[in-house]
Amino acid sequence: MLEISNIDVCYGDLQALWDVSLTVGGGEIVTLVGSNGAGKSTIMKAISGLLKPKTGSISFEGICVNKLPAHRIAELGISMVPEGRRLFPQMSVLENLEVGASAREAKKARHNTISWIYELFPILRARARQRAVTLSGGEQQMLAIGRALMSQPRLLLIDEMSLGLAPLLVQEISQVIKDINKSRKLTIFLVEQDVNMALSMADRGYIIEHGRIQSEGAARELLCNERIKEAYLGISPGGKAG
Amino acid sequence: MENVIQAIVSGILVGALYALIAYGLGLIMGIMKFLNVAHGSFLILGGYVSYWIFTLWGIDPYLSVPLVIIATFLTGLILYKLTLSPLLKLPDIEMRVANSLLVTFGVIYVLDNAMALTWTPNSRSIMTSYTGEAIDIFGAHLSITGLCGLGIAILVAVALYFILSKTYFGKHVRAATQDAEAASLCGVNVQRTYLISCGIAVALAGVAGVIVVSSYSVTPTSGLSWLLIGIVVMVLAGEGNINAILPAGIILGLIESASIFVVGAPYRQAVALVIFIIVLMFRPQGLFTGREQKSI
Amino acid sequence: MTANWKKLLIAGVVCALFIALPMVMELGTNILNLLVMLFIFIILSQSWNLIGGYTGQINLGLAAFFGCGVLVTHFLWKAEVPIYLAVLAGGVATVVLAVIIGLPTLRLRGVYFAIGTLALAEVLRIVMGNIFATWVKMPGSYVTTYSLLPRYYLGLVVALIAVSVVYFVTNSKLGLAMVAVRDDEQAAQVTGVNTFKYKVLALLISAFLAGLGGGVYAFYRLSFYSISLVFSPLWTFEPLMAVMIGGAGTLVGPVIGSFFLVILSEVFALTLGEAHLILFGVLFILVILYFPYGLVGSVDQVRQLMARASRGRLWKAR
Numbered sequence: 001m002l003e004i005s006n007i008d009v010c011y012g013d014l015q016a017l018w019d020v021s022l023t024v025g026g027g028e029i030v031t032l033v034g035s036n037g038a039g040k041s042t043i044m045k046a047i048s049g050l051l052k053p054k055t056g057s058i059s060f061e062g063i064c065v066n067k068l069p070a071h072r073i074a075e076l077g078i079s080m081v082p083e084g085r086r087l088f089p090q091m092s093v094l095e096n097l098e099v100g101a102s103a104r105e106a107k108k109a110r111h112n113t114i115s116w117i118y119e120l121f122p123i124l125r126a127r128a129r130q131r132a133v134t135l136s137g138g139e140q141q142m143l144a145i146g147r148a149l150m151s152q153p154r155l156l157l158i159d160e161m162s163l164g165l166a167p168l169l170v171q172e173i174s175q176v177i178k179d180i181n182k183s184r185k186l187t188i189f190l191v192e193q194d195v196n197m198a199l200s201m202a203d204r205g206y207i208i209e210h211g212r213i214q215s216e217g218a219a220r221e222l223l224c225n226e227r228i229k230e231a232y233l234g235i236s237p238g239g240k241a242g
Numbered sequence: 243m244e245n246v247i248q249a250i251v252s253g254i255l256v257g258a259l260y261a262l263i264a265y266g267l268g269l270i271m272g273i274m275k276f277l278n279v280a281h282g283s284f285l286i287l288g289g290y291v292s293y294w295i296f297t298l299w300g301i302d303p304y305l306s307v308p309l310v311i312i313a314t315f316l317t318g319l320i321l322y323k324l325t326l327s328p329l330l331k332l333p334d335i336e337m338r339v340a341n342s343l344l345v346t347f348g349v350i351y352v353l354d355n356a357m358a359l360t361w362t363p364n365s366r367s368i369m370t371s372y373t374g375e376a377i378d379i380f381g382a383h384l385s386i387t388g389l390c391g392l393g394i395a396i397l398v399a400v401a402l403y404f405i406l407s408k409t410y411f412g413k414h415v416r417a418a419t420q421d422a423e424a425a426s427l428c429g430v431n432v433q434r435t436y437l438i439s440c441g442i443a444v445a446l447a448g449v450a451g452v453i454v455v456s457s458y459s460v461t462p463t464s465g466l467s468w469l470l471i472g473i474v475v476m477v478l479a480g481e482g483n484i485n486a487i488l489p490a491g492i493i494l495g496l497i498e499s500a501s502i503f504v505v506g507a508p509y510r511q512a513v514a515l516v517i518f519i520i521v522l523m524f525r526p527q528g529l530f531t532g533r534e535q536k537s538i
Numbered sequence: 539m540t541a542n543w544k545k546l547l548i549a550g551v552v553c554a555l556f557i558a559l560p561m562v563m564e565l566g567t568n569i570l571n572l573l574v575m576l577f578i579f580i581i582l583s584q585s586w587n588l589i590g591g592y593t594g595q596i597n598l599g600l601a602a603f604f605g606c607g608v609l610v611t612h613f614l615w616k617a618e619v620p621i622y623l624a625v626l627a628g629g630v631a632t633v634v635l636a637v638i639i640g641l642p643t644l645r646l647r648g649v650y651f652a653i654g655t656l657a658l659a660e661v662l663r664i665v666m667g668n669i670f671a672t673w674v675k676m677p678g679s680y681v682t683t684y685s686l687l688p689r690y691y692l693g694l695v696v697a698l699i700a701v702s703v704v705y706f707v708t709n710s711k712l713g714l715a716m717v718a719v720r721d722d723e724q725a726a727q728v729t730g731v732n733t734f735k736y737k738v739l740a741l742l743i744s745a746f747l748a749g750l751g752g753g754v755y756a757f758y759r760l761s762f763y764s765i766s767l768v769f770s771p772l773w774t775f776e777p778l779m780a781v782m783i784g785g786a787g788t789l790v791g792p793v794i795g796s797f798f799l800v801i802l803s804e805v806f807a808l809t810l811g812e813a814h815l816i817l818f819g820v821l822f823i824l825v826i827l828y829f830p831y832g833l834v835g836s837v838d839q840v841r842q843l844m845a846r847a848s849r850g851r852l853w854k855a856r
Contacts, residue, residue, distance in 0.1 A: 048427055049426075050423055050426075050427070069426070069431075069433075070423070070426035070427055071426045071427075071428075071429050071430055071431045071432065074426070074427055074428060074429035075429050079427075080427050082423075082424060082427060086421050086423065086424035086427075087421075087424070088416065088417045088420040088421055088424065088425075089420055089421075090416070090420055091413070091416060091417065091420065095413055095416075098410070098413060099413050099414070099417045099425065099428050099430065100428045100429075102410070102414065102428055102429040102430050103429045106429075107410070147428065148427075148428075150428075151428065151429055277649060277653075279656075325823055325827065328827045328828070329827070336648055336649070339648070339649045340596060340648055340649060340652070341826060343596065343649060343652055344596070344778075344782070344826050345823055345826045345827060347598075347775060347778070348779075348819050348820075348822040348823040348826060349819075349823065350775075351775060351779075351815070351816075351818075351819035351822065352816050352819035352820055352823070355812065355815040355816050355819065356816055358812070359812050359813060359816070466660070466771055467660065470656070470657055470660055473653055473657075474657075477650075508664075508668045509664070509665070509668065511660075511661075511664055512661045512664050512665055515657045515658070515660060515661045516661065518657055519642065519643070519654055519657060519658065522646055522650050522653075522654055523642055523645065523646070526646070526647070526650065
């Protein structure tokens with residue numbers, strides 16, 4: 001469904017990604033993990049159109065998207081939950097959701113979609129008229145996900161969902177994501193710092209370090225991989241944590 | 243006592259016109275963080291369009307408003323496409339504002355000279371059957387053109403409020419203002435939203451121009467003084483605070499009216515500008531906003 | 539070091555040329571008028587260059603400084619003060635005006651400084667227009683003894699002063715501070731630079747130059763039908779155009795830009811008529827949008843490109 005081939009991405013003169021390639025198949029949950037500054041968010045920005053790769057190509061369902069503006073990519077069916085949520089602070093919960101349904105088809109269906117979002121995250125219905133900036137961190141994350149789902153995407157990108165959230169909340173939300181993936185066959189690509197959570201949710205995973213893909217494989221295998229355990233899970237050889 | 247009532251009434255009517263001028267300025271500044279100092283010149287342009295429609299086809303200026311709106315809306319689209327959209331690639335807001343100031347300063351030069359060339363530097367104004375006529379209520383003269391101005395200002399205030407809060411386009415505008423990148427991730431075509439907003443803003447300048455040409459007069463270079471009034475009102479209302487523009491305009495009108503008693507008519511503009519400097523120095527967020535910056 | 543001597547030599551030759559020219563040739567009133575206006579533009583554009591180009595503060599009230607210089611010089615000269623002293627006094631008076639205008643407005647955030655100065659200049663224009671609602675004239679004796687040559691030389695001298703002042707200021711510690719303020723005011727403040735002080739200094743020197751320019755203009759024009767015209771925003775805008783087109787923040791830029799504006803303006807006026815003004819406006823807009831370094835900067839950019847290209851070739855050769 002999503003194919004990234006050999007992209008280089010730069011911020012001005014600073015190169016952040018070197019020759020990155022990965023694929024996401026329909027219906028999968030794929031994750032990309034790595035430490036801070038490894039290039040995870042850069043990949044998300046490249047896919048969603050906020051950054052343009054210098055070389056290489058990104059194609060979605062056969063269509064080459066790396067030259068398209070972000071809003072066109074959103075219309076094509078890729079929706080992103082950005083890092084830091086990036087809600088519209090002075091607009092209400094309901095209005096945030098409505099803006100998420102800006103594409104024509106999504107706009108027509110928005111009333112149904114909103115009801116579905118309220119089912120997924122009941123707290124949002126309670127807060128419908130409140131301004132987004134008054135919500136708690138967890139509620140904001142739910143709203144951000146809800147907003148991204150309003151456009152009825154076929155690929156959902158999630159950037160650093162767990163940042164700043166209590167572990168219990170993260171579990172709750174990741175369960176909702178897993179359910180949507182199963183029930184709606186929604187393909188999900190998430191980048192995460194919380195390697196444990198990401199690899200437990202996903203079908204497949206990639207590890208990125210210093211702007212280059214280091215490993216890939218089935219999530220279960222990566223979880224058991226010794227090097228990964230040591231580097232990211234703080235489990236030293238011999239099984240002792242910390 | 244009669245004088246005071248007259249002063250208050252005139253102040254309100256004039257203030258409504260002032261608010262009308264500020265709407266377009268406030269929209270561009272609030273939404274895109276551009277300062278369009280050519281706003282006054284577009285006002286004059288609107289006045290000229292109305293003048294020629296009246297002179298050539300005899301259409302009453304207030305009836306010709308839709309035509310003026312179309313003409314100035316298109317001008318606004320051109321302004322955005324040619325001179326303002328290249329500035330979007332500047333990352334820093336301060337740089338954006340500063341460069342938009344310089345660029346639109348250039349637009350003033352081009353536009354004012356173009357208008358002088360096309361229509362001569364002579365002053366134009368529209369005289370209709372009701373120019374100079376007034377309604378008398380409680381001993382105060384309410385000029386017909388002033389009342390029209392008040393009516394249009396109220397209409398614009400209501401329309402803008404409605405558009406911004408109830409329509410999808412308005413939501414796109416507010417989303418783009420609060421977080422342009424996030425908006426484009428949601429599928430909002432931010433560039434097109436900016437384009438249309440710019441068109442609306444310049445169209446509002448044109449509408450103000452219709453009132454100016456029928457109540458006062460227009461010359462190709464008089465745009466600057468109207469611009470400064472618009473800026474004063476915008477600063478009084480607070481950057482981005484569209485709903486406060488009508489009250490801010492009326493307050494300015496009242497202050498000006500009152501100052502006539504103190505310093506006399508020729509200096510009333512100077513008084514407004516001095517008030518402006520004082521407000522900028524001591525309360526730059528405007529009279530109507532608290533410490534937090536209000537957003538559209 | 540040799541580069542500096544070369545530049546100095548060229549400057550010296552050009553100056554000698556301008557000094558000697560009227561003495562060896564009969565230039566005619568048209569050309570002399572043009573050159574006087576050129577000198578005035580060089581003065582005004584260097585004035586704006588100092589506060590706008592080097593210090594990064596967009597001053598939209600240059601006309602106020604210019605007009606002040608015109609007025610003060612005019613009345614002092616009318617009162618039999620020798621013209622050189624009157625022009626100097628015009629400059630000093632403008633510095634006083636700059637203190638009054640500058641101290642409050644320089645505390646405002648960037649764009650509000652620009653609007654504040656624009657507003658203050660407008661206030662001054664309105665007030666002066668009302669106070670001096672009629673002709674501001676010189677007695678007939680001044681008219682009969684009028685000759686262009688003294689205006690030419692006064693203009694040339696003050697223009698040289700303006701360029702020299704900008705040269706010395708920008709090559710001093712003050713100049714470093716000014717550029718620091720322009721490039722990143724916050725960073726400068728954090729490293730302990732008193733940015734307000736330097737902004738004020740830059741504005742005062744800028745005002746002095748503009749006031750001198752006004753003085754030259756008063757000497758040149760003698761009488762004014764409508765004094766509010768010398769406070770017109772055109773006197774801000776056209777020097778600003780000259781600076782941006784020529785290259786803000788350079789020594790030679792404003793000179794080139796002034797030359798461009800004044801001389802080419804004459805040339806185009808003959809062929810295009812009034813429309814040439816529109817052409818310059820469009821050029822200005824293009825410069826702001828696409829060539830922010832002006833003509834001088836573009837030459838530099840071309841030079842850099844060529845240097846990079848030749849370096850590339852050198853590497854390949856190895």
